[in-house]
Amino acid sequence: MLGTVLTSQAVLGIIALRKTHVPTWSSSPLDVTAALVHYRYIQRRQNRCMHSSSQTDDERTDPIRPSPRQPSLWMSHKSVQRVINVIWGVAAFFVLSGSVLLLGWSPYRWGKDEVAPPLGLLRASLELGVVQSVVAIALHCGELVITLARDEQVWREASKEHGARLAGNPLKALFGNWQSCGFLLCKIVVHWIFGQTMHLRQGTGLVVGSGFGGKSQNVLGGALIFVAWFITFIATRQPLGPQPAAYGHVQTLADLIDEWSTRMHWGHKADGWGVGPWPVGRAGTAKDKPLPRVKMDLHYA
Structure with missing residues (x-):
């Protein structure tokens, strides 16, 4: 069965590769944003040098002042809120169902029934598959949030002295990020x-069953509660500094980056231009050396 699934995935992947143009791997x-801009999948929008990803759908381009703190992932994307709610829901399910089994409110005990193969093996495998799928979905949802946080960390390197690299080492980005680790x-x-709480077992004779009791569910639920708390903590953190938060949103990055190079620095580039009741500055990227810090009392467009 595992071989069939892996073969199907490989076939689908090959078909997708043959029919899809991949700008960059x-x-x-x-690097992804640079490739999309190069192939004109997206274009840079003017007068949005201080707009974060939470403002990407706002068509207004009025000059705005820099903010000392940026919106969190939770505030920027409603999809992140739904993903985190899924993780908390899965954790609560295991804790509540385990408590029901421990208190004896349910006439059923997972793992009590054992039947002869092949029906017993099929039933036990389905139980394992369903529970593992639910756990895997919760962890995958958490990984989506971590990926967005890691992408933001890559972009925020641009306001530091060493700047942000266009294409970095993926292993360094993974293991050099405390959220990912x-x-x-x-x-x-x-x-x-x-693996310790749910397992297949063989009883007397040709009988097969699965074991997953109330205590096991509570332990697993407790671990998932910690995961949900960790993901919520990451998603509600607000990045410090005036550099607009992008969280990997390619259109936002295309709006913020006006000069591309292998190593980019972000900061204040010009001031005192434009027509209006106040002087208007411009922020952006440079490739030669670190730029001055943006002016917190200046409007940018």
Whole structure:
């Protein structure tokens, strides 16, 4: 069965590759944005040098002042809120169902029934598959949030002295990011707990069953609660500094980056231009050296 599934995935992948133009294989949000701009899939919009991803759908381009703190992932994307709610829901399900089994409110006990193969093996495999799929979906939802946070960290390097690299080492981006390392450890622990709590067993004679009791569900639910808290903590953190938050959103990055190079610096580029009741500045990127910090009392467009 596993071989059939893997073969099907490989066939679908080959078909997709033959029919799809891939501008870049890079995992860097900056490199992906550069490729999309180069092939004209997206275009840079003017007068949006201080607009974050939470303002990407706002058509107004009025000059705005820099903000000392940027919107969090939770505030920027409603999809992130739905993803986190899924993780909390899965964790609550395991805790509540485990409590029901422990308190004896349910006449059923997972793992009590054992029947002869092949029906017993099929039933036990389905139970394992369903529960593992639910756990995998919760962890995958968490990984989506971590990926957005990691993409934002890549972009925020542009306001530091060393600047942001257009195409960095993906392994360095993964293991050099504390959010990614923390979540990787969480995934390892959750899968280990799942492996310890649910298993196939063979009874007397030709009988097969699965074991997953109330205590096991509570332990797994507790681990998922910690994962949900960790993801919520990451999603509600507000980045410090006036650099607009993009969270890997390619259109926002295309609006913020006005000069592309292999290493980019973001900051103040010009002031005192434009027509209006106040002087208007311009922020953007440069490739030669770090730019001055943006002026917090100046409007930018």
